[in-house]
Amino acid sequence: MSGRRKPYPFDQLEPKWQAIWEERQLFHAPNPGEKGFDPAKPKFYILDMFPYPSGAGLHVGHPEGYTATDIVARYRRMRGFNVLHPMGWDAFGLPAEQYAVKSGQHPAVTTRENVAKFKSQLKRIGFSYDWQREINTTDPRYYKWTQWIFLQIYNSWFNPETKRAEPISTYRGTDPDSVRLAYVADVPVNWCPELGTVLANEEVVDGKSEVGGFPVVRRPMRQWMLRITAYAERLIDELEGLDWPEGIKLLQRNWIGKSEGAEIDFKIDNDKKVRVFTTRPDTLYGGTFLVLAPEHSLVDLIVTEEQWPAVREYRERTARKSDLERAELSKEKTGVFTGAYAINPATEQKIPIWIADYVLLGYGTGAIGGVPAHDERDLEFARKFDLPIVEVVQPLGDEQALGFVGEGIAINSPIIDGLTSVEAKKKITAWLEERGQGKRAVNYKLRDWLFSRQRYWGEPFPIVWQDGKHRSLSETELPVIPPPLEDYKPSGTGEPPLARAKEWVGYSEKAVRETNTMPQWAGSCWYYLRFCDPHNDKRFVGEEAERYWMGGDKPGGVNLYVGGTEHAVLHLLYARFWHKVLFDLGYVSKPEPFQRLVNQGIILGEDNQKMSKSRGNIVNPDDVIDQHGADAFRCYEMFMGPFEQMKPWSTRGVEGVARFLARVWRLLMSENQAGKWELSGKIKNADPNKAQQKVLHATIKKVTEDIESFSFNTAISQMMIFVNAFTNVEMIPVVAIRTFLILLNPFAPHIASELWEKLNAKFSDVRGDITKQPWPGYDEQLLTEDEVEIVIQINGKLRDRMKMPILATHEESRPSAKSLSSRESWSISSYEQDVERIQGIRRKRQRC
């Protein structure tokens, strides 16, 4: 032990209480029907985004959210809820595998070590997780059910009539494989040569892999896809009933990117036509050319003899470009004329058909009608290639029509002239529909989810191939466990490492196993369900347990979900999608997984920079706990500032909070001659005086409300005010200090438990552990002042103060003549108004 004396013995009492909690399993939440389950209590499910157990261990960012949920969990328990508060490990993923590639060690070994480290670090902070429910996505007993859920998805289709997933057996078409929610397709994928795998759109940032930052290129490959686009509409609409930050909802809506408009057919000749998607059918008369994506299948059919060489050359050039290049070199528009023409159905004019890489094959129909006067990109293109420009929208203001992309009045458009853009859209769409040349259409930016990876360390697909066709394994064959390998390295050719295990791949004489694995997101798409019933080996989650913990009168099952904004689109969208499929199939009771979502802000280094190894500004929780204890660490994490805001770490700040806890300690404990801590003689079985009563009840109120609203920093401030008020008093009433310890307990449970125990040894008025105590209520009456000070403002300036009884009458609360006349130069705009104002302020004071 260090020679320096601790301000209070946290180094002894913290391990002591952690051992007691573990021994008595105080935070275990029994399921309905199990021993100790109390059906009279309402449930509350509080969840953290579970971590990837990296080799580096915990940093101070992790426990920020975990501390907040722990405070809420402890608070809810004291309020009489059955609280489900679990923790687990999202352990499939690249780092463990890359380490395996280097060392030859099986990733399961590294994972086990890292989990042990994370777990011991979390335990040191004193979190009240129900460790009996710990899960690990790489455990075969867990991923057996991940594979099982995949089978449900594979064996379902989205019925557009009912807008729900249904078993594939209800599909009446000829080719069920074409409608499954999990399907195989040759798609242009994000291929990352360095990582040797394909990546989802969401995993590619600025043309580079999100993990590692390696270049990513487009390349067509045969891949497993999940039909998330079928749920686009519901994923937008059903955000409505969730208590999520508006910003996160918006992020999801934008990612899904719904646009309404029309599909319009442009005739080329008697047997060919081009279909385009537009959100502005009202600008059809301004369409002076068409542009197809270079990869568009129609291109082969329409290119004229003399244009072939140019088209071929352009297509090859585009195909070679990586996403990064396509994005970066986009400053200048490029394109090639196909030599073909189409008829604009409105003007009946012949317009040229071009190809250009600013038109994407994957969105809409892969073709657009160029309306240069009212679209920036089309305008740039038309100017570069000297194509005609026709203005068809008149802005309402004094802007010029050319280049105007907003809504206005239709002009030069015989059928819809004079109509507003909104009306014009409706009318021209109806007109096209009548003539069979177009129809209303909705498009989404969201693409289907590329679900396969060419990696070792992930869930194998429960699929085999026979005669070139895929089929699912039966449930009884789960889990499909990956074979051990000598070499985990990706092949680089796109063939997954699992393909090397020849024996394993040969499923039967005729059938071979699928060798792709699932992406890391798979395990985290449903872990919150497994927590409800983690040891069930008959079902992915027991029906009763699911109904209880995921139930309630709101659409989302988890009451509170806390984690970082970095998962705003990926994890949260994928999990919602899986949950909806399971809901449609009748496996879960609510349509949404997470009711209330709160995002924690990032913690920066002391230098106000993002924490990183290279900057050397990383703070290790272990060091902080060694020096100041877990309670101080927890409280500082919460005291730093508003929970959702980004904020820098401060070593001095931790010291301040540690001092506060030491003051709490010394409020109850004093040192005797032998240097031993003993309960202070100042604590007496007596009634608090009026002022003490007031600060106590103000503290109960503030702490209670602030926990509910995630304003933990101001809750701690109020507790500091309480302690300051009781420092240096002659006598401390035991009831007041008991109540205070209950309030402190969620924030600093070790010290609160210890002091509570010390009080119990001397005073016999209350029994039992602090965690079993009910949360105190407060009495508004005790908070009101008898007398309030009111400031007199004249023309907005502070001019005088006056004291008056809180129950003063209207007459009595008039500013006194003295305060108004003491300076002649003050003018009073409205005397009566001032009286009203004073009344108003007084009412407010009274209320708080």
Next chain:
RNA sequence: GCCGAUGUGGCGAAAUGGUAGACGCAACGGACUUAAAAUCCGUUGGGCCGUAAAAGGCCCGUGCCGGUUCGAGUCCGGCCAUCGGCACCA
């Protein structure tokens, strides 16, 4: 470019339209101590007037400009800066 968040002392931050800066850090002064640490008490936005010293008083101040209001950190309009997301999505 579009969307969103944020902007308050030396620092982290508080403030249902009603005394801006609670609480904490740092700094300074005092008590205790042989001394230091720890602890406790006090001062602390800026400028000016006042006084022997006090007491006291005035003006300015929440990124910038304007507006609404008796009264604006808070509401409205316009700008600037920082951070985050999206980015040829027709």
